[in-house]
Amino acid sequence: MTSAVGTTKQPGGITTPTGPRRARRFDVNRTTMVALVAPSVLLLLLINAYPLVSAANQSLHNGSLISSGSFVGLDNYRAVLTSPQFWQAAEFTLVFTIVGVFGSWAVGLGVALLLQADMPGRSLFKVLLLLPWVVPIVVSATSINYLVATPSSPVPSLFHALGLGTPLFLANPGWAKVTVCVYKVWVSFPFMMLMASAALASVPDTVYEAAQMDGAGAFQRFRRITLPMIARPTYISWILMTIFCVNDFPTIYLLTGGGPISATTTLVVLAYRTVFQNFQVGPGVAIAFLMTLTLVVVSVVLYRQIRKAAFH
Amino acid sequence: MAEMRASQHVSRRGFLGIGLGAGAAAVLAACSSGSSGKAASGGSGGTMKFWDMPWAAAAYNVAAKNLVATYKPASGLPSATYQEIQWANFTETFASAVASNTGPAVSTGGGFQAFQYAQQGAIAYADHLIQTFKSNGTYNDFLPGQVEAMKTPAGYVAVPWQLDIRVWWYSKPIFSKLGLTPPTTWDQLMSVGTTLAKHGYYAFGIGAGAGDFLGQHAMIMMMINNGGGIFNADNKLDVVTPRNIEAMEFVQQMAKAKMIDPASVSYTTDNLNAQWKSGKFAMGINTAGLDVSTGVTDGSLAPLPGPLAGPHGEKACLVFQNNIMMYKNTPSQAGSEAFLAWYIKNMGTYWKNNLLVGLPVLKSIIATPQFQQQGPRVAAVKNWVPYAKNYASVGTVLSPSLAKVDGSQQLTAFVQTMLGGGDPKQALQTLQSSLQPLFA
Numbered sequence: 001m002t003s004a005v006g007t008t009k010q011p012g013g014i015t016t017p018t019g020p021r022r023a024r025r026f027d028v029n030r031t032t033m034v035a036l037v038a039p040s041v042l043l044l045l046l047i048n049a050y051p052l053v054s055a056a057n058q059s060l061h062n063g064s065l066i067s068s069g070s071f072v073g074l075d076n077y078r079a080v081l082t083s084p085q086f087w088q089a090a091e092f093t094l095v096f097t098i099v100g101v102f103g104s105w106a107v108g109l110g111v112a113l114l115l116q117a118d119m120p121g122r123s124l125f126k127v128l129l130l131l132p133w134v135v136p137i138v139v140s141a142t143s144i145n146y147l148v149a150t151p152s153s154p155v156p157s158l159f160h161a162l163g164l165g166t167p168l169f170l171a172n173p174g175w176a177k178v179t180v181c182v183y184k185v186w187v188s189f190p191f192m193m194l195m196a197s198a199a200l201a202s203v204p205d206t207v208y209e210a211a212q213m214d215g216a217g218a219f220q221r222f223r224r225i226t227l228p229m230i231a232r233p234t235y236i237s238w239i240l241m242t243i244f245c246v247n248d249f250p251t252i253y254l255l256t257g258g259g260p261i262s263a264t265t266t267l268v269v270l271a272y273r274t275v276f277q278n279f280q281v282g283p284g285v286a287i288a289f290l291m292t293l294t295l296v297v298v299s300v301v302l303y304r305q306i307r308k309a310a311f312h
Numbered sequence: 313m314a315e316m317r318a319s320q321h322v323s324r325r326g327f328l329g330i331g332l333g334a335g336a337a338a339v340l341a342a343c344s345s346g347s348s349g350k351a352a353s354g355g356s357g358g359t360m361k362f363w364d365m366p367w368a369a370a371a372y373n374v375a376a377k378n379l380v381a382t383y384k385p386a387s388g389l390p391s392a393t394y395q396e397i398q399w400a401n402f403t404e405t406f407a408s409a410v411a412s413n414t415g416p417a418v419s420t421g422g423g424f425q426a427f428q429y430a431q432q433g434a435i436a437y438a439d440h441l442i443q444t445f446k447s448n449g450t451y452n453d454f455l456p457g458q459v460e461a462m463k464t465p466a467g468y469v470a471v472p473w474q475l476d477i478r479v480w481w482y483s484k485p486i487f488s489k490l491g492l493t494p495p496t497t498w499d500q501l502m503s504v505g506t507t508l509a510k511h512g513y514y515a516f517g518i519g520a521g522a523g524d525f526l527g528q529h530a531m532i533m534m535m536i537n538n539g540g541g542i543f544n545a546d547n548k549l550d551v552v553t554p555r556n557i558e559a560m561e562f563v564q565q566m567a568k569a570k571m572i573d574p575a576s577v578s579y580t581t582d583n584l585n586a587q588w589k590s591g592k593f594a595m596g597i598n599t600a601g602l603d604v605s606t607g608v609t610d611g612s613l614a615p616l617p618g619p620l621a622g623p624h625g626e627k628a629c630l631v632f633q634n635n636i637m638m639y640k641n642t643p644s645q646a647g648s649e650a651f652l653a654w655y656i657k658n659m660g661t662y663w664k665n666n667l668l669v670g671l672p673v674l675k676s677i678i679a680t681p682q683f684q685q686q687g688p689r690v691a692a693v694k695n696w697v698p699y700a701k702n703y704a705s706v707g708t709v710l711s712p713s714l715a716k717v718d719g720s721q722q723l724t725a726f727v728q729t730m731l732g733g734g735d736p737k738q739a740l741q742t743l744q745s746s747l748q749p750l751f752a
Contacts, residue, residue, distance in 0.1 A: 064432060065403070065404075065407030065408075065411065066407050066410050066411040066429075066432055066434065067411075067432055079749075085746075145580065145582075145583070149521075149575065149578060149579065149580070149583045150573075150575055150579070150583055150586065150587060150592075151573075151574075151575055152590065152592070168574055168575045168577075168578070170521065170575070170577075170578035171574060171575040171576070171577040171578040176578065253522060254522060255522065256521070256522055256578060257521060257522030257523060257724070258522075258721065258724075259520070259521065259522070259577065259578065259724060259725070259728050260520075260577040260578060260728040260732070261577075261725050261728045261729055261732070262721070262725050265721075270721075273720075273721040276401070276403045276404055277403075277719055277720050277721055278716060278720055278721065278722075278750055279428075279715070279716055279750075280749075280750070
């Protein structure tokens with residue numbers, strides 16, 4: 001039996017609010033909510049999910065740039081994972097990322113610590129130190145090329161004058177790797193410096209004062225107070241920089257084109273070349289998917305560290 | 313006041329209605345813009361797109377745009393719009409446009425692009441236009457063999473409009489200072505190069521760094537010069553041949569004799585030009601416009617008198633037959649053909665105004681007094697074009713396969729290996745095995 005106010009009397013005298021009026025109100029709210037959220041969800045699906053699904057589909061086909069081709073299952077992944085070029089590129093991507101993340105973090109944190117000191121022109125220094133990050137990569141890569149490309153370029157000439165030989169910074173595979181990594185640290189450290197500066201600003205001075213009164217030295221204060229207290233933003237900056245490094249196409253492509261002899265080819269450059277120079281869309285997209293998978297795993301691991309840091 | 317508030321208040325239902333309406337409008341707008349875009353390129357919009365590459369300095373594209381603006385189509389045919397497409401990522405630009413039916417009706421582009429898109433069904437064959445050229449005499453104005461190079465079993469994929477040739481250059485002042493005579497054979501090249509190396513000059517000036525494909529071209533040219541190439545007579549990939557090995561052994565000898573700049577592995581085109589300008593390079597393989605691209609236009613840099621004779625006596629150089637192609641996605645095929653015919657007839661203005669370093673394919677343009685004043689280009693037409701072979705050599709026809717090889721990472725790695733003095737046979741074997749999957 002249903003009452004006028006929309007309640008139902010159950011056997012045993014229990015009354016439950018399940019009347020038609022209540023149900024109607026619930027549905028309207030729910031519909032409103034769904035309708036309001038729907039455009040955003042639809043937009044997200046169009047922007048993120050559609051390309052992802054489409055690319056996943058491409059990685060399972062042997063298509064060209066303008067046709068989808070036939071279904072080949074996991075053949076593209078098999079071909080990629082058994083290719084020496086893929087593993088060579090994966091190895092250099094790892095090196096490039098590790099050096100890029102930790103090199104830029106170390107330099108950025110060091111500079112941020114120095115800039116904590118009260119000195120004249122500190123704001124100006126901060127702005128100047130941001131320049132490598134702000135200047136477009138195409139401009140700075142061209143400048144680096146001018147500095148190191150030929151034996152008569154300024155830097156090799158300087159090495160020669162100092163009796164250190166004439167290193168071929170971009171032509172020798174070993175030197176090219178070093179040059180690309182150093183360049184990456186140089187363009188990335190301002191970002192890390194900004195992140196570290198913001199994190200350091202949140203550490204209260206009183207903690208340092210207390211530690212100093214307890215007799216802690218500068219290194220101890222850095223290790224026991226600074227590092228733990230900036231751990232969360234540090235992990236976040238590592239995640240971001242890992243993504244930046246793994247996906248960094250212009251740095252490599254403009255400086256070395258991935259050479260010499262593929263020495264500086266990273267996975268993203270290999271994916272580009274596979275798709276747009278070899279016209280092998282399926283394998284190229286498969287490489288990109290494997291990269292994405294790796295990045296997701298790394299991000300999850302680092303996010304766990306963030307949670308741990310938050311707990312501590 | 314209360315009434316006013318009531319009228320201003322938007323009910324939940326009203327809000328939803330507005331939201332859904334706006335969403336629907338956005339979807340409809342997106343759909344309608346897509347279909348109108350298609351109409352502009354492939355429907356009946358009254359205009360058609362002509363896409364062109366930056367073939368020379370900025371002045372070229374300005375002149376090309378102005379030229380296209382003067383095109384007056386016959387009644388009922390579409391007019392043409394001009395769009396410059398950058399070489400950087402041009403493959404993606406064309407591919408995405410062709411795939412979405414928003415591409416051009418007519419375009420210049422990569423040397424093998426027409427063959428590639430013809431295979432994928434996007435090209436409108438030029439057979440009818442070529443037939444028209446044959447009937448009105450235009451066909452005979454083309455240099456011998458140029459039009460036929462565009463022929464495939466299915467038809468003519470494009471119409472040639474300029475030649476991008478690779479020739480040997482030398483520095484006259486350096487040769488004069490050292491009392492050297494320009495070489496005419498590989499043996500003489502080795503002898504002259506050794507002398508140049510002793511004085512700190514490089515005799516095989518090329519680059520193989522980021523975006524610089526001259527190294528690839530130079531290496532293929534050395535193979536072709538020796539009667540080899542990367543394809544055999546059946547147009548199959550065939551890299552590890554005695555002639556190719558011999559040619560690459562010669563390159564290895566040049567590297568050992570310090571005739572090759574060890575940093576050239578990483579040279580961009582700018583680095584390469586800088587080495588020529590600074591007088592470090594005394595010889596090298598380059599386009600027919602090295603003097604223009606380096607800015608050394610005083611005659612100091614000149615092409616060798618002709619291709620070098622290899623150890624077996626063969627003479628050859630490399631040429632890319634750049635072409636203009638028509639696409640099926642056009643408002644009017646007759647309009648595309650009319651525009652292309654008009655463009656071929658009027659493109660002489662580029663050479664008359666010294667805007668292009670690519671060589672003309674029309675005898676009538678070559679004969680103009682303005683072109684005849686361009687010494688290096690005239691020498692290239694006279695002394696090098698008769699020996700020019702294309703990328704397909706030893707094969708006989710251009711094909712979509714060439715697009716996979718030209719500019720490929722495999723070829724880049726091979727060139728960088730050779731410039732570093734790597735083992736020729738091993739490098740060629742690696743090249744063969746790495747290119748093979750592209751043809752699977």
